[in-house]
Amino acid sequence: MALGVRDELTAPARGLPGHGTGRVGPWPAGSQDRRAGPGARGAPGSPGGQWRVQCSHYEAGRCRSCALLETPYATQVADKQEQVARLLDAPGIEWLPPVTGPESGFRNKAKMVVSGTIDAPVLGILDPAGRGVDLTDCGLYPPALQAVFAPLTEFVTRARLEPYQVTAPRNAPARGELKYVLVTISPDDEFMVRFVMRSTEAVARIRKHLPWLRAALPGLVVVTVNVQPAHAAVLEGDREIVLTEREALTMRVGGVPLQLRPQSFFQTNTRVAAALYRQAREWVDDVSPAGLWDLYCGVGGFALHCAAPGRAVAGIELSAEAVAAASATAAGLGLTGVTFEAGDAGAVVGRLAESAPEMVVVNPPRRGIGPELARALDASEARHVLYSSCNATTLAADLAHMPGLRPVRGVLLDMFPQTRHYEVLIHLTRA
Numbered sequence: 001m002a003l004g005v006r007d008e009l010t011a012p013a014r015g016l017p018g019h020g021t022g023r024v025g026p027w028p029a030g031s032q033d034r035r036a037g038p039g040a041r042g043a044p045g046s047p048g049g050q051w052r053v054q055c056s057h058y059e060a061g062r063c064r065s066c067a068l069l070e071t072p073y074a075t076q077v078a079d080k081q082e083q084v085a086r087l088l089d090a091p092g093i094e095w096l097p098p099v100t101g102p103e104s105g106f107r108n109k110a111k112m113v114v115s116g117t118i119d120a121p122v123l124g125i126l127d128p129a130g131r132g133v134d135l136t137d138c139g140l141y142p143p144a145l146q147a148v149f150a151p152l153t154e155f156v157t158r159a160r161l162e163p164y165q166v167t168a169p170r171n172a173p174a175r176g177e178l179k180y181v182l183v184t185i186s187p188d189d190e191f192m193v194r195f196v197m198r199s200t201e202a203v204a205r206i207r208k209h210l211p212w213l214r215a216a217l218p219g220l221v222v223v224t225v226n227v228q229p230a231h232a233a234v235l236e237g238d239r240e241i242v243l244t245e246r247e248a249l250t251m252r253v254g255g256v257p258l259q260l261r262p263q264s265f266f267q268t269n270t271r272v273a274a275a276l277y278r279q280a281r282e283w284v285d286d287v288s289p290a291g292l293w294d295l296y297c298g299v300g301g302f303a304l305h306c307a308a309p310g311r312a313v314a315g316i317e318l319s320a321e322a323v324a325a326a327s328a329t330a331a332g333l334g335l336t337g338v339t340f341e342a343g344d345a346g347a348v349v350g351r352l353a354e355s356a357p358e359m360v361v362v363n364p365p366r367r368g369i370g371p372e373l374a375r376a377l378d379a380s381e382a383r384h385v386l387y388s389s390c391n392a393t394t395l396a397a398d399l400a401h402m403p404g405l406r407p408v409r410g411v412l413l414d415m416f417p418q419t420r421h422y423e424v425l426i427h428l429t430r431a
């Protein structure tokens with residue numbers, strides 16, 4: 001049992017009916033996106049409640065990933081809102097109420113370190129002493145994702161996949177093969193499982209036992225081996241061996257069947273991602289641009305949600321795999337006005353000077369878009385920019401290079417409850 005819920009007012013630990021042992025939260029299963037009023041109070045299931053998630057791993061000091069677990073959820077959201085408003089320091093900006101989803105069971109992806117032995121594998125994290133901590137009941141995973149871990153653990157034993165000895169000294173001969181298991185769940189409860197291995201030594205055994213795993217997990221549609229030979233803290237390698245007919249998981253978001261291939265990025269919290277794309281679509285429709293660019297487009301979440309008749313939408317993304325997936329989705333939907341291109345978003349600086357679209361969406365990694373692209377957007381003919389950021393510090397730094405574009409409205413979307421992270425969407429218009 002990992003999680004319980006504590007009422008800050010009455011303080012008894014309790015669980016909610018209908019949840020798995022490790023997944024208990026203040027929001028009822030299946031609840032919709034909600035907007036929490038900062039400082040609001042309420043009972044479980046009401047927005048802004050002063051309920052607090054409890055976790056046995058946190059309390060025992062085995063896992064401290066959820067740095068804000070001791071802070072009531074309404075306070076977490078209010079603090080994040082206060083922080084982003086302070087960092088952006090944008091007078092006149094209109095802040096919409098924060099968007100929140102369930103505060104537990106929201107993660108669509110699990111990155112499990114595999115430790116222990118072939119006969120007693122442990123899926124979870126390593127503690128500071130290098131010992132495996134079993135996190136298969138982590139309350140951040142929905143019950144359907146937690147349910148995958150028991151068959152996966154048994155599969156490790158059946159296929160004789162020796163856990164990699166991460167803590168072995170650098171000059172000692174490497175021992176073990178299986179480093180991580182990465183699992184993604186789709187909104188339709190289908191799964192992608194990726195085994196991150198030191199070499200291809202065990203691929204034949206994985207193939208041999210795969211029918212057993214697929215019988216145990218009927219929702220399992222994509223299975224791969226990622227080869228990561230380096231003894232380094234890098235999660236995955238470049239080589240991916242697909243073992244199933246299907247190569248992509250369908251992530252149906254807002255009616256758009258986004259295709260997620262093994263090495264592509266996807267927003268961690270599917271429900272809040274749906275709210276993010278919906279909000280972007282609303283703001284794009286308010287402007288109704290004839291031309292829209294989606295820079296750092298990934299598998300096309302923004303571009304495909306913002307497509308409309310007569311609107312030319314172009315996505316740019318570094319990962320050729322993600323671009324192939326985005327193009328396939330556009331083709332499947334018959335969207336002829338949406339195109340995707342593999343390349344460096346930073347390289348559009350020249351094109352922005354020549355022929356900028358009316359509106360640009362940017363959704364960069366945590367490092368932000370950087371001064372060069374920010375200045376190019378500022379100097380361009382683009383009249384509107386939507387900036388979706390998971391790092392308000394780099395967002396603020398980028399905005400400082402765009403004095404000609406004024407933030408007019410913004411919304412915080414809490415993709416990552418219990419942590420200090422959040423997403424923020426800002427609409428900038430030419431001053």
Ligand SMILES: C[S@@+](CC[C@H](N)C(=O)[O-])C[C@H]1O[C@@H](n2cnc3c(N)ncnc32)[C@H](O)[C@@H]1O
Nearest residue numbers: 265296297298301317318319344345363364365
């Ligand atoms: C935060 S993700 C956003 C993806 C997408 N917008 C979405 O909603 O899923 C950032 C994306 O930027 C891509 N990326 C990183 N550096 C890039 C670059 N220099 N040029 C273009 N894309 C880049 C990553 O591969 C990743 O897909």
